[in-house]
Amino acid sequence: MDFPVANLIKDSYERFPRQMKVAARWLVDHPTEVALLSMREQARRARVPPATFTRLAKRLGFDGFEKLKKVFADSIRGGSESRVGSEEKLLVQRDVEGDGALTIKALHGHLSELAQPSTIATLTAAADLMVAARQILCVGLRSSFPAAHLMYYVGSLLGSPTILIDGAGGTANDTLRSIGPLDILLAVTVCPYSRYTMQVAEFAVSRGAKLVALTDGELSPIAKLSEIVISVRTETPSFFHTMTPAFAAVECLLELIAARRGSCALQVLEANEAHLAEFDTYVLRAPRASRKF
Template identity: 40%
Template structure:
């Protein structure tokens, strides 16, 4: 939620609140979407307080009852946008109350849970199917712009180590998308974009699909614009306690896909990797470790 209600009031009153009301106040700051969606009783349970505590907090904040607070949060959620500034304000408020270590811990805990979710059977099946389609394609076009660029680039880099069929649509000089015009029904586009979705990525994916190119999407929702274009969508979580959406899960998906495709390529991948190693050695790309001095 970009602009959660009552943040200033909660932060201003926090130090004067009893422990139980502080626990309830922290819940409002840390889980604004849940405030709008969950019942007061369930929120109290998750906050570790009695339901009456939520009502007492509402009255301390000048409201008639907790339903009024829930209505404020529901209205804010309906009107939320994709901007970063409001999210940063909410993060600053939580960080001021809980400290830097708490924010870092929350982010790491969130990322750990997201990685675990990617290991669920449905997600693993989708990853295996995507790798199968990538391996079978004549040429693979990798597309990701703005925060998703690293996702596309990493997949392209791994694929370029094991073969020569990967093309990165990187928009250098504004011409990166032009190469998709050479793609056909034997080719595949892997496109990555999460909310806020990048217009050019979605438009290029639609163009490719219109030409009969198979599309695999790495995105954050089954109903995201890319998911609606793609024949197969790999859905990654992006929720984060930070103002910035989490990109680590999408990056992990790219890395897993590269490894799976390499395994499917078998001896051909091994031969390509040997040539790659020989080239790196010829140019002295990597520092060589030295034996420790006695």
Template identity: 35%
Template sequence: MDKRTLDQRIAQQFSALTPKLQLAARYVLDHPRDVAMQSMRALGQAASVQAGVMLRLARELGFDNYEDFRTVYKTWLGQGTDTFSARASALQQREVQNADARLMADMLQSETQNLTQTLAPEAVERFAAAQKLLAQARHIYVVGLRSLFPAAYYFSYACGMFRQDTTLLTSTGGVFTDALRKVGAEDAMVVFSAAPYARDTVAAVEFAHERGARIVAVTDSTVSPIAGPAHALLLFANASPSLFPSVVPALSVAQTLVAMLVQSGGQASLDEIDNSEAQLRRFDVYARTGRS
């Protein structure tokens, strides 16, 4: 069994697991490298469960013992890349002279690893499916609240340069869901959400799904509450030593989707971009730098 198959099995059985096993399963899905590199005891501690829970999870998933379960992740990691993540790890291990330098090294390591996982080669098919879904949509609704609002705003703003059918849902004036009154089966919703999941985001996804809209879920786990209704699921890693989980990977997903939509948009997208630039020049939006 490979990691992708095992991840799918975990997601399929997740709702039937006990709360403690769900806690362990969620950690496994979100931290596969830890599974490969840490002992059962250390992994259980990191997941806030007893080591025996990790063993029970392995058996619940069809393995005779924990080591067979762990081997799947060791094999996956061995087939990985000795690229940015490894270099960032080496950077962190270098001797530093002050706390600021150490923190910056930690940030670099976590963000590099996040982006390596989020934009890994195996994600290409998922991105292509999301792009196709969005390109065919009559209207695109965009959702992202709290710390993930920047990703949603960027996606909506950038799409506004070459599409006239994108609506960003905001909470201004308490009218967050009002824009969804006309959502239907010909529409799509791009939603950015990570733990802890905002209730309004989940409610918006459920409503749009009930109306038949196609959901592109950009989230942190296959067991996220917005993953189930998704027609296209884009996962991002968001580990960070900072106050909040990182928003950089979600922004990278937004930027990548926009680039793919422009790339496939043909002459119609180019014409819309020309029109947008003309309007910006008419209102003298940007400061002049003296460059031609």
């Protein structure tokens, strides 16, 4: 969300102490919850002491957290009454339906944000860069690995020059040997952020490659290195985060790339299908949907 206080937090973020950074990220990433929830509940969810929010508010020039909360509430109401109403319902339903149902509703909300015009424009710009690239290197560790692998695997099926920075046999860094200004690095990382992914990103940028970051917000440490930042939400009511929006973002990227590659993508897909058929790879053959690129 962009309004004066959020921009002030972003501008000052690097100067905050560690716990205050956690609280600041909560404010920027959850503006509706800031407007609706008590300070103690927000502190519980952000996993910092409530006093941290009070100190942050004063650091930003407010008398206390309630004054800061009012600014968020006014901005939310000015931007979207309907969203406030839906978020209020979501918070009430936690007690009625339990966290399982609320997780599904949270995912629905996260995915709907990918349909916003600003996100679509970002995905389109990233796809344009990737189609023009000499090679697309993909990196992501731990829970971020499947999204990076999906980009590599399906991208290769479409004939895109995708390379996975994997590390089998300790060879991960070998794939970076040829990276340069004509290349793209897609880096997937979310809080608490992979140190190795950051190192790869810094190296790629130092070689002139363009960085597309798939991460959990503009305050992610990888964002400041990036040509394009694709922001996805990861929080759930559970004890683990979700990578579902990251998967959806990659699938959108792949669809955009396929559309841009047009008949070339279809030819490569047909060749791949023929190759898999030679090895009798699948038990059942899925019906092919007709596609127009």
